[in-house]
Amino acid sequence: MLHRLRFLPGRLIQSIPVVFGVTLIVFFMARLLPGNPALAILGQRATAAAVAALDKQLGLDTPIWEQYFLFMGRLFQGNLGTSLTYQLPVTQLVAQAIPVSLSLLGMALLLSLVISIPFAALAAFKPGSGRDLAVRGFTLLGQGMPQFWLAIMLILLLAVGAHAFPVGGYGTSALDHPYYLFLPALTLAITMCPTVIRSLRSSIIGVLGSEYIGTAKSKGSYGAALFRGHVLRNAAIPTVSIIGVNLGFLVGGSLVIEKVFALPGLGSLMINAIFARDFPTIQGVTLFVALFVVAVGILTDVVYTMLDPRVNLGAKDQS
């Protein structure tokens, strides 16, 4: 098993230039935003002299490439700078926000699997039947709903209407968190489900038509045992890569969803930072999001390799 993960060191090295490119884009994109942090801090009525003084204090008066080298130099020391608005190290702000965002994504992924697998199976076991059409109709509907709208609908229905879940926030204790995270996670899960269900449905149909399912039946397997033992794992393989790709989009979506549900995650931190022109924080958060997406890509390859023994990404002669 482990020898098939030999591709891992190479893949990690490959991701270094990607991350470097990200720092470049992040740094200059933030500075392309109209507006000036000193002005944002001091307010519209600040005098030109006060703004210039604060610019100097924040190091914003030096040439932009000098600022970039300073930023990179600090980065190698694990220092992302100090947030302009909070006057706290960005690493500390990010460290506080990461657990929130990761739990949100993890729960969203879990929920989308819990929803997708039974629906996909339901549709795939009788393709063309009424329930297949119903499931496919549902996926179409799910794909058409904008995330933020869905979030608001869920809040109105389940939080404001039924009082089943909180309207927003993260709760105060570790036991509270899953309860507070449920609605935002559900929102993300519902937007992810259609893709997963469609992919899983078609691969289950493919697997059910293959010879080895006949073999499994000829060994007396049927029903749930057949599904667990011979269908799901084989059908999951193509879906894993689809989930991997979608997880990247999900990160983008979670930024908005965190804001809607007032979750103190990376998304809220990012959006507040953008409005305040808080360059160091924008850079820090974007860097972590990029790192996360790169990590998801690598993780997808690992899971894929574990699930399918025929995949050997380390092999030189891939045919």
Next chain:
Amino acid sequence: MTQPLLSVTSLTIGVRRPKRADTIIVDDLSFDIQRGERFGIVGESGSGKSLTLRAIADLLPAGVEVLSGSIRYDGVELIGMETPARRRLMGPEIAMIFQEPMTALNPVIRVGEQIAEGPRRYLGLSKKDAMKLAIEMMAKTGIPDPARRARAYPHELSGGLRQRIMIAMALSCGPKLLLCDEPTTALDVTVQHQVLRVLEELCADSGASLAFVTHDLAVVNQTCSDLAVMYSGHIVESGRVKDVFSDPRHPYTKGLLDSAPDFDQPERELVPIPGFPPNLAARPDGCPFAPRCAFAVDACRVAMPPSVLVAPGHEAACIQSRSIFEEVAA
């Protein structure tokens, strides 16, 4: 005579089509397999031989179904039985070996575990004991170094080894009837011979009956005691292998034998059967072989000829059987 192990009566398999006549693929088929018998079903592609086997195993492809008739295993009717009950027969009573050992094995599960699946379910073995049995079965089929090979995935093994894995898997629960669907067609000739030998030996040891579908007459000659020749969904001739081979009584069987090479008579010229099998949706009235048959007369095109006893234990469905073959012999 004791009750046969498997008794197929008037089995009709086809595709139901709304508002039109059903397409009949296997028409009114009847045969028995006795305990310990090795029964071959021979025919060309599309003759319905594989579907007949799959109907016995409840593995008909989607859309194809048993339209009428009966399949009785050990006196129990299989047609109309609930799926769970029927699947419980698969493994300890009836087992199946498929044509293509690459696609018939699950690509993501180690072969040892695939063999152990049946024994775990039926013999109530622990994971460890089932794996021990699986390795034992692999050794019996002549797989060298079975303990190491049990940890391999199907794509890591050769075709011959994969088919031995299939045999080990099929025999792991000690079935009384083994269904083989062209098990050696995908293998090259030397491997084919070895695999057949293993199959024969293991069946002889366990006393299992064999239902062996193939298009290869040489394989039937080597493996089976009895055979049925199928043509366009009908059995046209059946009997002991040596009787049918030495004294065919149906023009189609004769044509098959004449078109296959025989190493005892290398000088003999091969004679192909002219024409193609009939389209199933537009099967001609009467004997389906009549359009290709050199001996056909008008009476052949009226109704399907009934199977008649031409010699003890030897039947043929040809109205002219007597006139063609006995006059030739005389």
